[in-house]
Amino acid sequence: MLRKEITIMSRGIRFMKKGGWLLMPGFIGFLIFYVIPFVFSFYYSVIKGPMDHSFIFLDNFIETVKNKYFRIAFLNTLKFSLVSVPATVVFSYMLAMLQLNPKKGLGFLRFAFVLPVLLPVASVAVIFKSAIGTDDMLLLYLFFIWKNCGLNMMIILRALLMIPGELYEASSIDGIGRIKRFFYITLPMTIPSVLFVIIWTIASSFKVFKELYLWYGAYPDESQYMLQHYMNNHYTKLNYQTLSTSAILFFSFIYLIVLIFYSSERSYSKNLWD
Amino acid sequence: MGLKQSKKPIIILIIYIALVAVFLWPVLQTVFLSFEKPSEICEYFRGNTLPLFPKSISLEQYYDLLIHNSFYLNMFWLTLFISIVTACLNVLISLMSAYVLAKIPFRYATIILFIYILAMMMPFQVTLLPNYIISKWTGLYDTVFVLIIPGIFNPFGTFLLVQVIKTVDSETLEAAAMETNKPLLVLFKLVVPQIRAGIATLFIIVFADTWNMVEPVMVLTKNPSLRTLGTAFNDIYTYNISIAFSGCVIYMLPVVFLYLLFEQEIKGGFSTILLNTNIKKASW
Numbered sequence: 001m002l003r004k005e006i007t008i009m010s011r012g013i014r015f016m017k018k019g020g021w022l023l024m025p026g027f028i029g030f031l032i033f034y035v036i037p038f039v040f041s042f043y044y045s046v047i048k049g050p051m052d053h054s055f056i057f058l059d060n061f062i063e064t065v066k067n068k069y070f071r072i073a074f075l076n077t078l079k080f081s082l083v084s085v086p087a088t089v090v091f092s093y094m095l096a097m098l099q100l101n102p103k104k105g106l107g108f109l110r111f112a113f114v115l116p117v118l119l120p121v122a123s124v125a126v127i128f129k130s131a132i133g134t135d136d137m138l139l140l141y142l143f144f145i146w147k148n149c150g151l152n153m154m155i156i157l158r159a160l161l162m163i164p165g166e167l168y169e170a171s172s173i174d175g176i177g178r179i180k181r182f183f184y185i186t187l188p189m190t191i192p193s194v195l196f197v198i199i200w201t202i203a204s205s206f207k208v209f210k211e212l213y214l215w216y217g218a219y220p221d222e223s224q225y226m227l228q229h230y231m232n233n234h235y236t237k238l239n240y241q242t243l244s245t246s247a248i249l250f251f252s253f254i255y256l257i258v259l260i261f262y263s264s265e266r267s268y269s270k271n272l273w274d
Numbered sequence: 275m276g277l278k279q280s281k282k283p284i285i286i287l288i289i290y291i292a293l294v295a296v297f298l299w300p301v302l303q304t305v306f307l308s309f310e311k312p313s314e315i316c317e318y319f320r321g322n323t324l325p326l327f328p329k330s331i332s333l334e335q336y337y338d339l340l341i342h343n344s345f346y347l348n349m350f351w352l353t354l355f356i357s358i359v360t361a362c363l364n365v366l367i368s369l370m371s372a373y374v375l376a377k378i379p380f381r382y383a384t385i386i387l388f389i390y391i392l393a394m395m396m397p398f399q400v401t402l403l404p405n406y407i408i409s410k411w412t413g414l415y416d417t418v419f420v421l422i423i424p425g426i427f428n429p430f431g432t433f434l435l436v437q438v439i440k441t442v443d444s445e446t447l448e449a450a451a452m453e454t455n456k457p458l459l460v461l462f463k464l465v466v467p468q469i470r471a472g473i474a475t476l477f478i479i480v481f482a483d484t485w486n487m488v489e490p491v492m493v494l495t496k497n498p499s500l501r502t503l504g505t506a507f508n509d510i511y512t513y514n515i516s517i518a519f520s521g522c523v524i525y526m527l528p529v530v531f532l533y534l535l536f537e538q539e540i541k542g543g544f545s546t547i548l549l550n551t552n553i554k555k556a557s558w
């Protein structure tokens with residue numbers, strides 16, 4: 001028993017000596033401002049209320065799932081993600097491929113695609129709505145693509161540029177067509193970046209709120225009522241139990257998605273390099 | 275390859291320029307309309323249609339925003355200060371953490387990275403209330419620090435830089451680590467010069483993120499003098515719509531400026547990759 005502890009300690013010391021301490025400031029701050037709040041939130045979701053801290057386990061969860069508006073919000077968010085994420089990722093990929101055609105002097109135009117990522121939602125949402133002119137979900141989808149494809153494009157472009165040229169040389173010797181070359185070389189070589197982009201876009205799609213709030217206020221049409229509305233409205237009503245519970249439910253859902261993608265990415269890169 | 279490609283460039287060029295125009299449209303419209311008279315802007319909003327070009331050109335909106343009403347300008351400086359400090363410190367912390375996670379092998383690296391990814395995807399509301407409680411405990415509530423410190427530890431930077439630092443050649447780093455036992459030296463002398471593009475990208479992203487921050491300000495402060503520019507926008511549309519467009523332009527300005535400042539850096543990063551690979555080979 002003691003020996004085991006000593007080996008763990010010496011391993012720790014060796015790690016620290018090699019530079020492991022560099023991780024510490026970031027990690028401690030991360031614990032205080034991200035992990036501990038999450039644990040708190042979890043605690044709030046299994047107790048009865050701010051006054052009565054008695055443990056009620058899953059009751060809050062059952063009540064939240066039974067709530068009609070939670071279900072509407074959840075389904076709307078899911079529907080939005082299912083449509084907007086593939087659309088955004090495919091569009092970003094095409095944009096990145098478009099960037100590869102090196103026209104001299106047009107590189108600066110890439111700025112146009114990156115700009116929306118950086119611009120504050122509040123400063124463009126209202127004018128975007130009037131420029132598109134529609135009032136339904138299409139507006140939200142277009143805004144989402146417009147806002148998110150720039151960063152995705154940069155990441156995919158980077159991955160495209162990292163593909164070793166020899167692969168293409170070999171393929172041209174073998175006389176492989178363009179479409180085959182895309183599916184057998186280009187796409188597989190960029191899969192890790194694409195998975196990252198997908199995860200990132202899913203996360204952003206869950207966070208769509210500010211623009212909807214600016215367009216329609218806290219209570220939009222039922223078809224546009226997202227989980228963020230639900231949580232925000234419960235926050236402003238000081239309804240902390242419901243807020244924590246739905247937040248935890250929401251988070252578990254995200255956790256599941258990340259887990260699936262993360263493990264698929266790992267197994268994929270293993271297959272690629274082994 | 276070269277021959278085949280020359281058939282289509284005109285079509286591709288047209289598509290490209292059309293896309294650029296579409297993407298820039300809302301931004302250009304904002305800039306143009308910021309020179310419209312405030313009274314006309316109110317008219318437009320009543321009619322619910324916004325033209326691309328203003329009927330008349332005046333600087334009245336900017337006058338109202340910056341000179342007549344000084345609190346927007348104060349907000350601007352405060353937000354700028356918060357964003358710059360957060361971005362600098364976040365880059366520093368992320369560099370240190372990412373270096374360890376990417377280049378010093380240890381047991382828990384994968385699991386820590388995984389937790390970072392999860393936290394990165396967590397919606398703000400999950401930790402809204404606990405953050406409030408913690409800020410009360412630590413005495414940070416309603417100070418400027420509460421808007422800066424959590425941002426410094428935002429895991430996105432670590433995650434991004436881990437991906438970037440992984441591409442740095444490990445052998446030179448190991449050789450350097452044999453020579454010296456100062457990991458900070460290795461980090462700043464060997465790693466940082468190779469990943470300037472990544473650092474510049476992260477800096478811009480964190481800056482923009484902090485610059486656009488709204489919810490933490492609403493929840494974690496109550497002093498009106500700590501309001502950031504992002505929070506002002508909810509009010510601008512309801513009470514001061516006439517100066518909204520000039521406000522938007524001022525709001526966009528620092529981010530655009532920063533992008534232009536770092537563009538060379540980011541491009542430099544791209545062109546070093548270009549030297550190693552052959553860009554034409556990767557295209558259609």
